[in-house]
Amino acid sequence: MNKIRDTDIQQIIGWVLRLGVIISMTIVFIGGCFYWYRHSGETASYSKFVGVPRFVHSAPGIWNGILTFRGRAIIQAGIILLIATPIIRVLFSMLGFLLEKDWLYTGISLLVLGIIIASALTGNAG
Amino acid sequence: MSVAVLTLIVLAGSYVAGLVGSLTGLGGGVVIIPLLTLLLNVNIHYAIGASLISVIATSSGSAAAYVKEGITNIRLGMFLEIATTIGAMAGAMLALHIQTSVIAVIFGLILIFSAFMSLKPKKEQIHEPKSLWAEKLKLNSSYPVNDQTVRYGVQNVGGGFLMMLFAGIISGLLGIGSGALKVVAMDGIMRIPFKVSTTTSNFMIGVTAAASAVVYLQRGYIDPGLSMPVVIGVLLGALTGSKILVNSSSSKGLRWVFAIIVTFLAGQMIYNGWNHRI
Numbered sequence: 001m002n003k004i005r006d007t008d009i010q011q012i013i014g015w016v017l018r019l020g021v022i023i024s025m026t027i028v029f030i031g032g033c034f035y036w037y038r039h040s041g042e043t044a045s046y047s048k049f050v051g052v053p054r055f056v057h058s059a060p061g062i063w064n065g066i067l068t069f070r071g072r073a074i075i076q077a078g079i080i081l082l083i084a085t086p087i088i089r090v091l092f093s094m095l096g097f098l099l100e101k102d103w104l105y106t107g108i109s110l111l112v113l114g115i116i117i118a119s120a121l122t123g124n125a126g
Numbered sequence: 127m128s129v130a131v132l133t134l135i136v137l138a139g140s141y142v143a144g145l146v147g148s149l150t151g152l153g154g155g156v157v158i159i160p161l162l163t164l165l166l167n168v169n170i171h172y173a174i175g176a177s178l179i180s181v182i183a184t185s186s187g188s189a190a191a192y193v194k195e196g197i198t199n200i201r202l203g204m205f206l207e208i209a210t211t212i213g214a215m216a217g218a219m220l221a222l223h224i225q226t227s228v229i230a231v232i233f234g235l236i237l238i239f240s241a242f243m244s245l246k247p248k249k250e251q252i253h254e255p256k257s258l259w260a261e262k263l264k265l266n267s268s269y270p271v272n273d274q275t276v277r278y279g280v281q282n283v284g285g286g287f288l289m290m291l292f293a294g295i296i297s298g299l300l301g302i303g304s305g306a307l308k309v310v311a312m313d314g315i316m317r318i319p320f321k322v323s324t325t326t327s328n329f330m331i332g333v334t335a336a337a338s339a340v341v342y343l344q345r346g347y348i349d350p351g352l353s354m355p356v357v358i359g360v361l362l363g364a365l366t367g368s369k370i371l372v373n374s375s376s377s378k379g380l381r382w383v384f385a386i387i388v389t390f391l392a393g394q395m396i397y398n399g400w401n402h403r404i
Contacts, residue, residue: 010193010200017190017332021183025361032133032354040130044351046162049169051346075350079179082357083339085186086332093204104264105201112207112333119215120340 009096016092020085027078035071052076087116129351135166137355144184144363149370150244150384151324153331154360155181155302156237160391163230163404168352170226170404174301175347178339180360181303185331187361188368192325197269199322202280203329205263206290206311210330211337213294218338221299222345230399233300237392240306241385248320251313252278259283269322278319286316298338303331 055061056076065073094109139161140154147154155177162173192198221229260266260280268277280286289311297304305327312323342348398404 006200007196010196010198013200014190014194017186017193021187021190021361025183025358028354028357031350032358035351035354036130036133039351040128040133042129044127044129044132046166046168046172046349046352049171052349056350057346072350075354076348079348079350079353079357080343082179082182082186083336083343086182086336089186090204090207090333093200102264105204108204108208112204112211115208115211115215116333116337116340119211119218119337120344122215122219122341 005100009093009100012092012096013089016089017085020081020088024078024082024085027081028075029078031071031074031076031078033071034069034074038071087113090116132166133351133355136162136352137359139165140180140356140359141363141366144180144360144365145367146363146384147360148184148364148367150381150388151305152240152244152384152388153181153303153305154184154364155300156240157388157391158356158360159233159301160237160395162352162356164391164394164398170229171221171347172349172352174221174229175342175349176301176353176356178301178335178342179348179353180357181301181335182332182339183357183361184364185303185328185335187364189325189329189332192328195270195325197321198325198329199265199267199269199318200329201263201267202265202312202318203326205265206287206326207330207333209287209290210294210297210308210334213291213296214298214334214337215294215341217295217298217300218341219298220295222341224299227399227402227404229299230395230404232296234392234394234396234399236296236300236302236304236306237395238389241388241392243306243309245381245385248313250320251317252276252319253281253317257281257283267322269319276319278322281317282315286311289315294334294337297331297334298341301335301338301342303328303335305331 055065062073097105143157144154147157158177159173162168163170265280268275293304293307308327
C-alpha cells in the first residue's frame with residue numbers, strides 16, 4: 001500500500017476548496033434568480049441595520065424557504081455552504097495528518113476546528 | 127431604490143472591487159466596503175457581512191489553485207490559523223460592541239496601511255538558519271522554483287504568531303482578509319520567501335473569515351439579498367484579475383493609481399466615521 005504523502009493531502013484540499021466554491025456559488029446564483037423573479041420591483045434599503053428577514057435566520061426557516069422556492073432562503077443556504085467550505089478543508093487536513101501519523105498536526109487541526117466551533121456556539125452570547 | 131437597480135449596481139461595483147483587489151493584491155474586501163458604505167449608503171454591518179462572504183469565496187477559489195502547485199506551506203498555515211481564528215472570534219465579538227463610527231475609522235487606517243504595503247517592492251528572500259521552534263513545529267519547508275526545489279527556514283515563530291493574532295482580530299472586526307497584515311507577519315517577522323507567504327496567507331484567509339462569519343451569521347449581519355450580488359461580483363472580478371497578466375512596469379504604475387484611489391476612500395471613511403456619519 002502506498003503511504004499517504006503531503007502531496008496527496010494538497011491535491012485533496014485543492015479539490016475540496018474548488019468543489020465547495022463551485023457548488024455554493026451555483027446555489028447562490030440559483031437563489032438569486034428566484035429572488036430577482038419575485039422581488040426585483042420592490043424597494044430595497046440597507047441604510048439602517050435591522051438584521052435579516054426572519055425566515056432566513058434559522059435552519060428550519062431556511063429549509064422551509066427552500067421547499068417553497070424563496071430566493072433568499074436558497075441564497076442563504078449557498079452562503080452557509082460557502083462558510084462551511086474552509087471548515088471542511090480543516091477537517092480534511094486533519095484526516096490527512098492522521099493518516100500520515102503526524103500527531104502534532106492532527107492536534108493542531110483539531111484545535112483550529114474547536115476554536116471555530118466555540119466561535120459558532122458563542123455567536124449569540126456577549 | 128428598487129431591488130433590481132440596487133442588485134445591478136452592487137454587482138457591477140463588486141466586479142470592479144474584485145478586479146482591483148486582485149490586481150493590487152489588496153483583496154476585494156477592502157475595496158467593496160467603502161464602495162457600499164460611502165456610495166450606496168449601506169449600513170457598515172451589512173457591508174462587513176457581505177464582504178466577509180466574498181473574502182471566503184475568493185480566497186478559497188485561489189487557494190485551490192495554489193495548494194495544488196505545492197507552494198503553500200500547509201503546516202505553517204495550520205499552525206498560524208490557531209492565532210488567526212482566535213483573533214477572528216474576538217474581533218467579531220468586539221464588532222458587536224464597538225460603535226460603527228469607530229469601526230469606520232479603524233477601517234480607514236488599515237486601508238491606508240494596506241495601500242502603502244502594496245507599493246513596497248517585494249523581493250524573494252531565502253533564510254537558511256532555522257529557529258528552534260520552527261524545527262520543533264516542522265515549519266521549515268521547500269517550494270518549487272523553475273523545476274528546482276528551494277529549501278527555506280522560518281524565523282521568529284512567536285513574533286509571527288502574535289502578529290497573526292492581531293491580523294485575525296482586524297479580519298473579524300472589519301470583515302476583510304487582512305492579507306497585508308498576514309504578509310507583514312510572514313515576510314517581515316518570520317522571513318519566509320514572498321511567494322510562500324502570499325499563497326500561505328491566502329490559504330489562511332478563508333478559515334479566518336469563516337471563524338468570524340459564524341458569529342456574523344447568527345447576528346443577522348449577513349443579508350442574502352445584498353451578499354448575493356457582492357459575492358458573485360467580487361469572485362468574477364477576482365477571476366478576471368487572475369487572468370490578466372500585467373507586465374511589471376505597467377503594474378507599478380497601476381499600483382500607484384490604485385493606492386491613491388484607495389487612500390482617498392480611506393480618508394472618506396475616516397472623515398465620515400469621525401463625524402459620526404457612518
